[in-house]
Amino acid sequence: MRTFEHVNAPDVQTAVALLGEASTEAIAGGTDLLGELKARLRSPQRLVNLKTLAGLQEISYSPKAGLRLGALVTLAEIERHPIIQERFPILAQxxxxxxxxxxxxxxxxxxxxxxxxxxWYYRNKLFECWLKGGDKCFAEDGENKYHAILGADRCHAVHPSDLAPALIALDATLRVVGPDLDGELSLEELYTKPTESRRQMTILGPGELITDIRVPIPKNGSRGVYLKTMERQSWSFALVSVAAQMNFAGERIADARVVLGGVAAIPWRARDSERILIGQRFSEGLAERAVEAAVAGAQPLRDNEYKVSLAKALVKRVIIDLCSTTD
Ligand SMILES: Cc1cc2nc3c(=O)[nH]c(=O)nc-3n(C[C@H](O)[C@H](O)[C@H](O)COP(=O)(O)OP(=O)(O)OC[C@H]3O[C@@H](n4cnc5c(N)ncnc54)[C@H](O)[C@@H]3O)c2cc1C
Ligand code: SF4
Known part of the structure; x- marks a missing residue:
């Protein structure tokens, strides 16, 4: 590993200013970034340690404002927090x-x-693939078992986070602070499919940091579920996951948000499925139509056709689960 300077950020403004400089990266828990450094995928001259930033380690909740997660809250703290388990169970799941x-x-x-x-081509220094600035996506004709089935263009990698689909299903927003901005955006807006001129999967620019995540309180009677399929029981990214949150007016589905993970470069909002579900009473036929809509336009690669049937099975299960527990 090349030597680098490690700077403890005293406050957000200083962190943003440092991160605006060349060859500088933010580090929080380091579980992803250090892997990239060890694989020599990047060699920054300076790391800015975010863990010294005060006020970003907290989880707070109020019945009016909802849930606030500082960007430095750990996944373990989210998993174990009693209010998150009770009021935002899909996030804890x-x-x-x-x-x-x-x-x-x-x-x-x-x-x-x-x-x-x-x-795996992205994570291997020997493959200068399109996302890293090269000309070719090696997954297209290579080993593509874990890759995207929906919406891919030049890059077929999938978005890896489990928490992002759950937070999008909960309509979460972020505060982002940067050299020229301090504003709020929906989590959905953070993610973007990579394009020729912007080969990255978030809209964050140099020096832009997430400071807070806010989650509104789900409406009364709203229910959610997060389902994830993996190759083994732990230490495994989603082959396909589905986060869904629905609320009901009597027997009708008043609102639905259905978000798939592991299928596209971004957490994939199944908007056509949502449109089919909203305003309707549950029936087998309704669930089938919503399931088909969730994977409409899927273009599996040589080794990942199984993801289409997996996605269909998971979407069907979340619809049945949520609709069969109406009070
Ligand atoms: C073996 C393994 C298995 C895993 N399995 C899963 C899984 O099943 N599901 C899943 O969801 N994840 C999984 N992960 C990923 C893991 O959850 C992430 O590595 C971790 O959550 C990243 O958090 P961190 O604080 O360590 O990030 P870091 O490694 O410190 O940072 C990651 C990236 O985010 C940037 N960054 C950090 N904080 C901010 C911020 N506040 N604003 C802007 N940019 C920021 C950094 O600059 C860096 O580019 C796995 C990781 C490993 C190594
Ligand atoms: S899927 Fe994306 S990250 Fe993987 S090799 Fe292709 S361009 Fe690179």
Missing amino acids: AAASAATPQLRNMGTIGGNLCQKPRC
């Missing part, structure tokens, strides 16, 4: 399903939302 207990003790929510793709 998603956190509990991620990685291993050791990684959840170190990994922060800010880092989890900004982690880099796990595509």
